[in-house]
Amino acid sequence: xxxxxxxxxxxxxxxxxxxxxxxxxxxxxxxxxxxxxxxxxxxxxxxxxxxxxxxxxxxxxxxxxxxxxxxxxxxxxxxxxxxxxxxxxxxxxxxxxxxxxxxxxxxxxxxxxxxxxxxxxxxxxxxxxxxxxxxxxxxxxxxxxxxxxxxxxxxxxxxxxxxxxxxxxxxxxxxxxxxxxxxxxxxxxxxxxxxxxxxxxxxxxxxxxxxxxxxxxxxxxxxxxxxxxxxxxxxxxxxxxxxxxxxxxxxxxxxxxxxxxxxxxxxxxxxxxxxxxxxxxxxxxxxxxxxxxxxxxxxxxxxxxxxxxxxx
Numbered sequence: 001x002x003x004x005x006x007x008x009x010x011x012x013x014x015x016x017x018x019x020x021x022x023x024x025x026x027x028x029x030x031x032x033x034x035x036x037x038x039x040x041x042x043x044x045x046x047x048x049x050x051x052x053x054x055x056x057x058x059x060x061x062x063x064x065x066x067x068x069x070x071x072x073x074x075x076x077x078x079x080x081x082x083x084x085x086x087x088x089x090x091x092x093x094x095x096x097x098x099x100x101x102x103x104x105x106x107x108x109x110x111x112x113x114x115x116x117x118x119x120x121x122x123x124x125x126x127x128x129x130x131x132x133x134x135x136x137x138x139x140x141x142x143x144x145x146x147x148x149x150x151x152x153x154x155x156x157x158x159x160x161x162x163x164x165x166x167x168x169x170x171x172x173x174x175x176x177x178x179x180x181x182x183x184x185x186x187x188x189x190x191x192x193x194x195x196x197x198x199x200x201x202x203x204x205x206x207x208x209x210x211x212x213x214x215x216x217x218x219x220x221x222x223x224x225x226x227x228x229x230x231x232x233x234x235x236x237x238x239x240x241x242x243x244x245x246x247x248x249x250x251x252x253x254x255x256x257x258x259x260x261x262x263x264x265x266x267x268x269x270x271x272x273x274x275x276x277x278x279x280x281x282x283x284x285x286x287x288x289x290x291x292x293x294x295x296x297x298x299x300x301x302x303x304x305x306x307x308x309x310x311x312x
Contacts, residue, residue: 033194034062036081039186042070045103050179057183063190072125072135076101076186078193097193098133101186106145106175109137110154113161119168126169135171136189140182142175152304159231166227228253235301237294245277245290246298260302268303269295 039058045051046067055065070077078097102125104112112118125135139145145158165171176182229243231253238246250256260268272295276287 037190037194038064038079040077041067042075043067074103100135103138105140106142137173140176143177241277257302268299
């Protein structure tokens with residue numbers, strides 16, 4: 001082969017490499033994340049009427065959906081496509097992501113909590129998957145747990161079960177009321193997964209599914225106070241400012257419960273009612289008390305021993 005021919009072939013190869021690199025750079029742009037993520041539903045979900053509706057809604061938004069038997073029943077996993085330029089050619093690589101969404105109805109979750117089987121069930125799931133994989137629990141039809149006719153004991157059991165999951169297994173939980181919320185949350189996770197390479201390249205830590213209402217507790221207990229304040233806000237009339245004021249005086253559920261249970265009921269109500277609540281900042285700041293009505297609900301919430309009592 002002549003020197004001229006070698007130069008021509010070299011130029012053609014360099015051109016092909018540049019074209020492949022440009023195609024990969026264009027195809028892997030951050031805004032194209034949806035083209036590279038596939039939502040994989042367990043067949044038990046996909047074959048259900050609700051699952052079919054979910055898949056259809058996701059596909060209408062532009063996401064790719066498929067179904068296959070998953071290692072964990074009632075779960076959703078994700079696959080991400082990466083494009084690589086190699087010697088002037090484009091090679092597609094499919095990556096199985098480490099995110100697992102476990103879908104269980106609120107009735108099933110409450111039953112497992114009452115039977116003391118929820119923790120052991122998920123521990124069993126973790127033994128079946130690679131150690132780097134993380135399970136996130138989606139509790140569907142969650143509004144059924146908090147219906148007005150539901151016994152307070154059931155609601156407390158449910159909330160304690162969710163807290164146990166977070167503290168014992170570091171499991172994040174999302175309460176999903178309907179199919180619209182389910183689609184929104186799956187899309188949120190899909191977007192986070194699709195954008196992961198760009199965030200990593202920017203040296204930013206990806207926090208899968210980090211919604212503004214998500215709460216996390218690490219192994220050292222950091223974040224536990226936020227969980228406690230969020231639980232307080234489940235009581236009618238308790239907002240963020242009141243929850244912060246209470247947690248300043250009683251920094252854990254156990255301390256608050258110990259105070260209430262060891263005090264005369266009227267005294268506990270009076271003490272809580274007098275806790276100052278600071279609102280606003282600077283010249284607009286003012287202070288008010290929690291007040292007796294909210295204090296009564298808090299005491300009733302923590303002190304009631306009647307399993308049939310309705311939540312306030």
